[in-house]
Amino acid sequence: MPTYPAFRIHQDAQGHHAGIEQLPRPTPAAGEVLIRVGWSGVNYKDALAGTGRGKILRTFPLVGGADAAGVVEQSAHPCYQNGEAVVVTGWGLTHDHDGGFAGYLCCPAEWLVPIPDGLDPRRAGIFGTAGLTAALAVHRMLVNGQEPGLGPILVTGASGGVGAMAVAILARLGFSVSAVSGKPELTDWLRHLGAAEVLPREALAGATRPLEKARWGGAVDNVGGELLAQITRTIAPGGNIAAIGLVGGHELHTTVMPFILRGASLLGCNSVDIPYPLRRTLWNHLASDWQPPDLEALVSETVALEGLPPVFEDMLAGRTHGRVLVAL
Ligand SMILES: NC(=O)c1ccc[n+]([C@@H]2O[C@H](COP(=O)([O-])OP(=O)(O)OC[C@H]3O[C@@H](n4cnc5c(N)ncnc54)[C@H](OP(=O)(O)O)[C@@H]3O)[C@@H](O)[C@H]2O)c1
Structure with a gap:
């Protein structure tokens, strides 16, 4: 056999x-x-x-x-x-x-x-779960009104698989991307992927009050925990936060203030069982107009x-x- x-x-x-x-x-x-x-x-x-x-x-x-x-x-x-x-x-x-x-x-x-035209098995493998998850986050944000005029998009865990994909896709779509990374040695690489700026993980550490100065039009978060809480405090009115990961912790301690006073949205993303029609739509985007250069x-x-x-x-x-x- x-x-x-x-x-x-x-x-x-x-x-x-x-x-x-x-x-x-x-x-x-x-x-x-x-x-x-x-x-x-x-x-x-x-x-x-x-x-x-x-x-x-x-x-x-x-x-x-x-x-x-x-x-x-x-x-x-x-x-x-x-x-x-x-x-x-x-x-x-x-x-x-x-x-x-x-x-x-x-x-x-x-x-x-x-696999749609524009990709082959190797390139589809490069995207994999990471690319599909980043695409799901972008899709949910766009459907919920995200547009470049709201302000820069913060991507946390930016050097990781999902984070790097999110940086590259959002940059391709014309968003200004602020990448949060614990790896300063990868700053040039993140810029090459499309990040306009690269910030250390501690960049939001001072954001402790329920509402701080609004800095981000939106966010793609792979980290969770305290960093996600800080993002909720600094998100702009109407901004979307796509919650993806928990490498920094699974708890979330924040207040309802950003949601009821700034109209911010926390968008849950689960790529495991994306319904089939949306799954095909996202792969078609990854093969064409969302594909990083x-x-x-x-x-x-x-x-x-x-x-x-x-x-x-x-x-x-x-x-x-x-x-x-x-x-x-
Ligand atoms: N919801 C879904 O459908 C879905 C799908 C895929 C993945 N995920 C989740 O998304 C997260 C990322 O997955 P991945 O496959 O992209 O993993 P990955 O390649 O390991 O990337 C994670 C990145 O997070 C940062 N990081 C690691 N430890 C950290 C810490 N203690 N505090 C803050 N940042 C830290 C690092 O980036 P920097 O060094 O640049 O900061 C690391 O490269 C995981 O939690 C995973 O389970 C969820």
Whole structure:
């Protein structure tokens, strides 16, 4: 029986352990598609799952990886033909279903998006969950009236996968972007992606009163905790804050003042199960009018499956930046 390599995560009598295993190649059941995975990428939750430091998997063992891009190897669904380029992110991948850190992935056809013109599997892999999440945040802000005249957009965790994507997409759309980063050595890189200015994480530290001077037209926040609270105090009237992440903490201590006196909005973003029509719309934007002019610049590193464990450690320690691609 043909096999394929996969980075598989276990939780059993030996505790958490993960590594590369050879798995038997599956045959898709009716409604499923078997993808030959070309590219995946490392997201924060992949690092939590792969190290066992976060409760990401609902069942064990599972192949890790929230992203997969490649071509259809075998289709048991009428909408997909062999050889078609497809991308899948989120849904059940690395929650209750095998993920994309593998040579093959068999999943329901409804989870797939045909890769639009303007992208190929590698470029779709560069975007991955990070790009789709940044696109979701931008979409929600635009629908809620965000426009450049409201003021600069603050992006926190700016050197991370989602943050860097948000910087690049917002700059492409004509917004002035203020990037908050704990990595001053990446200032030139963030400027190259489109940031108008790069601020240290402590830039908002003095914002302690319920309403401070309004500085930001909007914000894309990957950090949560005290930084998100500071953003609520400094957001301009009518501004939108897209809440994405919690690398700095999951609590939020603020007041209702920014919401009832400035009409600010806190927009929740969950990219895991974006409804299918919106998912296709966002991928079409990423392939065309929202695509950063230098997408390759978002890639900091490309690794094979063997290279995943050290990348997980680096990511959780805040030492990675941009997108770490996984070549299968
Ligand atoms: N809601 C969703 O659908 C969704 C989707 C994807 C990701 N997320 C979440 O979004 C966050 C970012 O994910 P990612 O994949 O982009 O991760 P990532 O690549 O590791 O980026 C996180 C960035 O946050 C900054 N950071 C790290 N530790 C910090 C701390 N203690 N305080 C302040 N800033 C810190 C760092 O940027 P600087 O050094 O530049 O400050 C780091 O590069 C995670 O919490 C993830 O779980 C949510």
